Amino acid sequence: MTEPLIAPLELPFQLFDVQDTETLLQRQRFSEHSRETLDAVLDTAEKIATEHFATHNHKADQQEPTFDGQSVSMIPEVKAAFDAYCEAGFLAGRADFDAGGMQLPETIMTACSGYFMAANPSTAGYPFLTVAAANVIQTFASETLQQRFVPPMLTGRFTGTMALTEPHAGSSLADIRTRAVPAGDGTYRVKGSKLYISAGEHELSDNIVHLVLAKLPDAPSGVKGISLFVVPKFRLDAQGEPAERNDVALAGLIHKLGYRGTTSTALSFGDNDDCHGYLVGEPHQGLRYMFQMMNEARLGVGFGAAMIGYRGYRLSLAYAKDRLQGRPTGAGPDTPAVPIIEHGDVKRMLLAQKAYTEGAMALCFYAARLVDDVHSLPDSEEREQTRELLDLLTPVVKAWPSEFGVKANDLAIQVLGGAGYTREYPVEQCWRDNRLNPIHEGTNGIQALDLLGRKLWQANGAGLQVLQQRLQQDLAQMKGEVCQNLSAQVAPYLQQFAELMTTLQKDLRTSALPVHLTNAQCFMNIFSSLVVSWMWLRQAHGAERRLAQGADSEQHADFYQGKLQAAAYYIEWELPLVSRDFALLQQTNTTCHNMKTDWF
Amino acid sequence: MKILVPVKRAIDYNVKVRVKPDNSAVDLTNAKMAINPFCEIAVEEAVRLKEKGTASEVVVVSIGEKACQEQIRTALALGADRGLHIETSDSLDSLQVAKLLQKVVEEEAPQLVILGKQSIDSDNNQTGQMLAALTGMPQGTFASEVQVEEGSVAVTREIDGGLQTVKLSLPAVVTTDLRLNEPRYASLPNIMKAKRKPLDVKAAADYGVDLTSKVKTLKVEAPAQRQGGVKVADVAELVEKLKTEAKVI
Numbered sequence: 106m107t108e109p110l111i112a113p114l115e116l117p118f119q120l121f122d123v124q125d126t127e128t129l130l131q132r133q134r135f136s137e138h139s140r141e142t143l144d145a146v147l148d149t150a151e152k153i154a155t156e157h158f159a160t161h162n163h164k165a166d167q168q169e170p171t172f173d174g175q176s177v178s179m180i181p182e183v184k185a186a187f188d189a190y191c192e193a194g195f196l197a198g199r200a201d202f203d204a205g206g207m208q209l210p211e212t213i214m215t216a217c218s219g220y221f222m223a224a225n226p227s228t229a230g231y232p233f234l235t236v237a238a239a240n241v242i243q244t245f246a247s248e249t250l251q252q253r254f255v256p257p258m259l260t261g262r263f264t265g266t267m268a269l270t271e272p273h274a275g276s277s278l279a280d281i282r283t284r285a286v287p288a289g290d291g292t293y294r295v296k297g298s299k300l301y302i303s304a305g306e307h308e309l310s311d312n313i314v315h316l317v318l319a320k321l322p323d324a325p326s327g328v329k330g331i332s333l334f335v336v337p338k339f340r341l342d343a344q345g346e347p348a349e350r351n352d353v354a355l356a357g358l359i360h361k362l363g364y365r366g367t368t369s370t371a372l373s374f375g376d377n378d379d380c381h382g383y384l385v386g387e388p389h390q391g392l393r394y395m396f397q398m399m400n401e402a403r404l405g406v407g408f409g410a411a412m413i414g415y416r417g418y419r420l421s422l423a424y425a426k427d428r429l430q431g432r433p434t435g436a437g438p439d440t441p442a443v444p445i446i447e448h449g450d451v452k453r454m455l456l457a458q459k460a461y462t463e464g465a466m467a468l469c470f471y472a473a474r475l476v477d478d479v480h481s482l483p484d485s486e487e488r489e490q491t492r493e494l495l496d497l498l499t500p501v502v503k504a505w506p507s508e509f510g511v512k513a514n515d516l517a518i519q520v521l522g523g524a525g526y527t528r529e530y531p532v533e534q535c536w537r538d539n540r541l542n543p544i545h546e547g548t549n550g551i552q553a554l555d556l557l558g559r560k561l562w563q564a565n566g567a568g569l570q571v572l573q574q575r576l577q578q579d580l581a582q583m584k585g586e587v588c589q590n591l592s593a594q595v596a597p598y599l600q601q602f603a604e605l606m607t608t609l610q611k612d613l614r615t616s617a618l619p620v621h622l623t624n625a626q627c628f629m630n631i632f633s634s635l636v637v638s639w640m641w642l643r644q645a646h647g648a649e650r651r652l653a654q655g656a657d658s659e660q661h662a663d664f665y666q667g668k669l670q671a672a673a674y675y676i677e678w679e680l681p682l683v684s685r686d687f688a689l690l691q692q693t694n695t696t697c698h699n700m701k702t703d704w705f
Numbered sequence: 706m707k708i709l710v711p712v713k714r715a716i717d718y719n720v721k722v723r724v725k726p727d728n729s730a731v732d733l734t735n736a737k738m739a740i741n742p743f744c745e746i747a748v749e750e751a752v753r754l755k756e757k758g759t760a761s762e763v764v765v766v767s768i769g770e771k772a773c774q775e776q777i778r779t780a781l782a783l784g785a786d787r788g789l790h791i792e793t794s795d796s797l798d799s800l801q802v803a804k805l806l807q808k809v810v811e812e813e814a815p816q817l818v819i820l821g822k823q824s825i826d827s828d829n830n831q832t833g834q835m836l837a838a839l840t841g842m843p844q845g846t847f848a849s850e851v852q853v854e855e856g857s858v859a860v861t862r863e864i865d866g867g868l869q870t871v872k873l874s875l876p877a878v879v880t881t882d883l884r885l886n887e888p889r890y891a892s893l894p895n896i897m898k899a900k901r902k903p904l905d906v907k908a909a910a911d912y913g914v915d916l917t918s919k920v921k922t923l924k925v926e927a928p929a930q931r932q933g934g935v936k937v938a939d940v941a942e943l944v945e946k947l948k949t950e951a952k953v954i
Contacts, residue, residue, distance in 0.1 A: 109719055113737050137897065141778060145896045148739075148779075152890055194893035207893045658734035660723060 108423055110154060110223040111415070114664045115463070116147065116216050119470050122647035126474070129210050132481040137202070143213050147220075149193055154220035157186040162225040165366030166534050170307065172358045177306045177368055183228050187309050190221070190232050191261030199236070200259055204243075211480075215408055215473040219466070222412035226538050227366030229409075231264055234304050237402055238265025238316050242335065245386040245394045250335055253345050254314055263347075264310040267402075268299040268317040268336075268372065269395065275301075276551055278392060279327045283319040283374065285334055285382055295319055295336055295382040296375030298356070305370030306338075306355040312347040313338040317374065317382060318391050325389065333391030334382035336374060352380035363537030400496075403503035403546050404472050410542035411465035414510030417517035417535040418458035424521050424530075425451055445520075454520050458513040459667070460641070460675040465506035467640040472502045490571045497560045497568030498636065500552035505633040507542035508549055514539050553625035556632065562613075569606075576639050585649030587669050588642060591676045595638050598680060601687050602635060608691060623698040627686035634683045638676050645672035706853070706875075707762045708751040709815035710785065711806055712744040714769055714776045715826045724927050731826070731925060740776045743821025745783070746881040749888040750851055751819050752784035759853045760817070762786050766809055768802055770794050774904060781899035782891035788902065793909035795916050799827075803835035804914045810840050815876060817858065822847050822880040833880035843873035847882040 120126045126143070129135050161182035170179040190196070198214045200206020221229040239258035243251055257263040274280040283297025295317060299305075306313070315336045324330030339347035352375050359369040374380045386394055425446035432440055433447065445451045475495040482488045514536035518525035525532050543549045561569060580592050609628075612621060621628075648668035651657060657665075688694075716722060717737040725732045740748070754760040765780040766789040767773040777788035791805055810818060823830035837844035845851075845860025849868065852859040853875075861870045863882045873879075891899075909916060937943045947954045 113717075113720065137900075139900070141775060142896050142900060144775075145779060145782060145891055145899075146893055149890045149893070149896070189890070192892060193890050198893055205894075207897060209893070658723070658732050658736075659726075660732070661735055 108419065110151065110159060110220055110419075112419070112664070114661065115466075116219070118644075118647060118664070118668070119466055120212065120216060122651060123467055123643050124212065124470050124474055126210070126212050129212065129474075129477055129481065132483070134208055134481045135210055137208065138210075143209075146198075146207075146209060146213060147216060150195070150217035150220045153186075153189050153193055154224040157182075157189045158221055158224035158228055161186070161228070162366075163531060163534065165225065165227055166363075166538075167528075169360070169365040170358060170368045172306075172355060176308060177355070177358070179307065179366070179368075183231075183366060184309050186225070186228050187231055187261065196232055196236055196239075196261055197259040199240075200243075205256065205259060210473075211476040212470060212473045215404070215469060218405070218408065219412050222409045223416045225366070226409060226413055227364045230364065230367035231304050231307070231309055232261065233405060234267065235261070235263075235265040237398055237405070238267060238314060240401070241316055241333075241394060241398045242314075242385065244397070245333070245390075246335065246383075247386075250383055250385065253341055254335060254337075257312070257345070258314060262310060263312040263314050263337075264304060264307075265314045266302050266304050266316065267395070267398075268302050268305070268315045270301050271298060272300045272371075276548060278318065278331065281318055281320065281331065283317065285319040285321055285332060285384075287321075288381075293319075293321075293334060293382040293384060294375060294378060295334055295380045296378065299372045299374070301359060302370045302372050303364075303367050305368060305372050306358075307368050311339075312341075315353065315372070316385070316395070318395065319382070321388055328392050330389055331391040332388050333385040333394050335385060336380060336382040340381055352377050362540055363534065364541050399546060400499050401476065403499050404469060404476065406542050406546045407465065407472075407502040407504075407506040408469040410507040410510035410539055411462055411469055413535050413539040413542075414458070414465065414506070414513035415462035417514040417532050417539075418455070418462050420530075420532055420535070421458065421517035421520035421525075422446075422455055424524070425455060451520060454516045456671060456674045457678075458516050459671045460679065461509035461513045462506075463644070463668075463671060464637045464640050464675055465509060467644055468498075468502055468637060469506065471640060471643075472498055490567065493564055493568040494571040494575070496563060497556075497572060500547075500556040500560060501629070501633045501636055503546060504543070504549040504552035504556075504629060505637060507539075510542060511536065511539045549629075550626070553629035554622060557609075557625040557628045558622055572636075579639065579643060579646070583642060583646045585646065585653070587649055587672070588645050591645060591672055592642055594676050595635070595642070595680065598631075598635060598638075598683065602631065605631070605687060605690060612693065617693050620693050620695055620698045621690065624689055624694060627689050630686045631683045631690075634680050638680050641672040641675045644668050648672075706754075706760045706816040707764065707813065708754060708760045709764050709766060709806075709810065709813055709818045710744070710747050710751045710780065711766050711768075711802075711809075711818070711820050711832070712748065712776055712780055713741040713821070713824045713826075714738050714767060714773045715741040715824050718742055718825055724925050728924050728926060730922065738772065738775070740779050741821050741824040741826070743823060743825070743881055743883070745780075745821075745888045746883070746885050747819040747821050747879075748780045748783050748785060749886045750848075750879075750881060751817075752889075753886065754817075754851075754853060755784065755786075764789060764813060764815065766791065766806070768793065768797065768805055768909065774906075777904055778899050779891060781902045781904070782896045783889060784895065786902065788904040790904060790906045791909050791912070792906055793916065795909070796918065797916060798918050798920045799829050799831035800835055800919060801914065801916050803832050803839055805909060805912055806832070806836050807839040808912045808914065810836070810842075810876075817853070817876065818842070818878045819851075820878070820880050822882055833878055837878040840876075840878070842876050842878050844878040844880070845871050845873050846880040848879050849882050849884045851879055851885065 168180050170177050197206040198209045239255050243255050271281050285293040285295045288294050317334045317336045318331050340349045340351050342348040354373045356371040356373045426444050428445045429442040430445050475491050478491040517532040524530045648665035652665050717739040720737050722731045751763040763785040765785040767777050768791040774790050820833040847863045848860045849863050850861035857874050859872050
């Protein structure tokens with residue numbers, strides 16, 4: 106018997122006690138489903154993740170893919186896992202029934218991805234990127250491109266990538282140099298270099314479909330001049346079968362800190378001036394298309410970070426229960442050693458990991474439900490409100506779990522002590538894998554700027570209004586003793602937040618704006634800590650309700666008590682840390698802003 | 706050829722079981738349940754026989770409370786064609802289950818009944834053998850290979866000394882061992898298809914079988930905690946300990 110990837114009670118609690126996922130089944134889009142089918146889908150995800158993904162997580166890290174100048178080779182377990190994932194139908198899980206999909210809610214697909222991310226994030230990268238790329242083509246490309254590329258991507262015959270970054274342009278995509286020139290027959294010839302392209306080359310599928318950002322010859326400058334192209338590794342013949350090799354070449358593999366099982370590539374497009382590309386949608390709209398996808402990808406990054414963080418937590422928890430070391434204060438040297446979990450500081454480190462990762466999970470499920478609501482609510486005004494809230498929360502959903510997932514993994518290493526620092530134990534790999542997440546899909550610095558500089562004020566602050574309404578509705582329902590006590594502790598911070606918003610609204614029209622943007626991380630800290638406190642109150646509410654019903658076994662009661670304790674930890678130990686950030690923003694602190702390059 | 710596969714709802718093999726404080730049973734409150742692993746192997750074997758064209762229909766039957774329908778649906782998602790739920794809230798012994806299955810065999814007239822060799826909760830290893838005796842069918846237990854031929858089935862059995870192959874005339878009862886096959890996953894499309902497959906429900910009481918239990922559970926206890934091992938310095942010490950402490954020589 107192996108330790109389960111996710112504690113058996115966790116997902117049912119998050120999905121059906123904290124979230125009311127079953128209400129989705131009343132929506133037309135999901136009406137074919139029942140609780141039974143949702144449970145069966147989750148079961149299949151858990152089995153495949155446990156039996157095919159978790160089993161080679163360490164090996165794929167130790168034996169990273171290699172390139173001999175001709176082709177990329179990797180351990181065979183990756184292909185077996187990828188095939189099992191595809192055969193079970195997960196690639197098409199979200200897609201319409203008509204497209205051969207299962208029309209499953211995002212909430213459930215997110216939960217499924219949790220098993221794969223906890224088991225083996227680098228192997229999971231291949232199918233996840235494919236789904237995201239197929240989604241862009243399905244949403245924005247012409248019917249012809251859809252018909253030729255999407256069906257094989259939804260069965261795993263073709264895989265996908267996102268080719269955005271170039272050697273000189275990462276966060277600043279406006280500066281990309283890849284060019285696409287019309288060939289006169291409706292297709293384009295693409296030329297340029299791309300860097301850090303995950304899954305850019307491998308032998309897992311019959312074809313690789315790159316989504317490439319490039320500029321047309323007449324393109325306006327800046328981000329408004331970027332177009333999006335489908336560039337396959339093999340061009341398709343009339344029957345849609347991969348035929349002639351396209352002019353895309355692997356320049357080399359990148360060697361990373363973590364996520365080593367996913368190839369990261371440098372790609373050359375059009376070295377021989379014969380790289381065929383097909384325009385997606387309209388010219389110059391590429392970045393908009395890509396960002397729509399990236400917003401959903403950001404939810405994936407946040408949730409992945411939460412799950413790698415959670416994996417480290419579970420591993421360090423198991424170790425702490427097993428490792429005998431030291432004695433309680435006052436016990437003599439001849440008394441037996443106790444498991445380290447009995448030491449206070451170890452409990453603190455485990456509780457912090459629990460608070461970070463389960464809090465992040467709750468946040469991501471909340472956002473996944475918003476995605477479902479945006480796609481399935483019958484009322485258009487409600488859909489619009491939901492969209493505003495989702496937009497506001499997206500930078501938080503990406504940045505907070507990725508920052509605190511890594512912190513959790515750092516604590517997991519600390520719990521294991523010397524063993525944690527060795528490669529014989531798995532927590533250092535969790536840390537290395539997770540360290541990517543604050544960086545990609547928009548660095549956390551950019552997320553803070555996006556939040557304070559843009560999302561907060563979008564549509565006259567509609568997102569924040571919806572958030573406040575929903576928070577107040579939730580608070581009004583929380584009658585349990587623990588929730589009452591904890592929400593009373595959150596209240597003063599909400600008051601301070603309202604005062605801060607008044608200050609910011611005034612300041613952002615003045616010369617103080619650049620200073621506040623320099624300090625955007627302070628705002629991210631405050632805002633995300635309040636949102637996560639709310640997520641912990643929602644979990645505490647779910648736990649208190651279950652405990653009040655009293656119908657559960659002792660094991661279940663322990664689980665819910667643990668939730669209450671972690672909620673208390675977050676609100677009593679973590680939330681107060683934002684006092685510093687409130688002070689810095691209220692005084693428009695200029696220390697970082699006024700620092701000069703030459704003074705370093 | 707029709708194949709009947711009885712499946713049992715049992716606690717998921719990944720769950721760490723706890724005994725109730727009053728030692729009356731294992732605590733199953735809200736515990737994760739699944740198809741008994743040996744029964745899942747039986748479903749897989751039947752579905753493979755259908756895919757090979759040997760079988761024409763796979764019928765899955767489960768006996769117990771309403772929740773058993775979840776396991777029947779799982780079996781349907783793995784490829785069985787239809788389900789039969791015999792509903793009862795009584796806790797049945799192997800013999801009552803075998804007697805109910807005997808009635809199902811009379812109604813359905815399958816050529817082959819494939820069962821798990823035992824369930825991971827009660828570990829009795831009885832139902833298949835009892836069913837064979839009650840129906841007068843030949844039995845091939847602990848199968849690690851099943852070959853259906855014209856009017857017969859060859860069953861390779863895992864026995865203490867190795868492997869034994871027996872040839873049974875059809876209709877016959879086969880019980881599965883772990884190495885018979887590796888069950889597939891329920892794919893997402895098949896989970897959806899399973900929703901539309903027929904599932905009949907009948908009351909156990911309607912079968913005219915005496916459902917009173919003949920076995921009384923006196924006490925359920927968790928296994929004793931394993932004691933840590935010790936290293937011995939040499940063979941002499943080992944022999945000494947085997948004599949005086951373990952008292953095995």
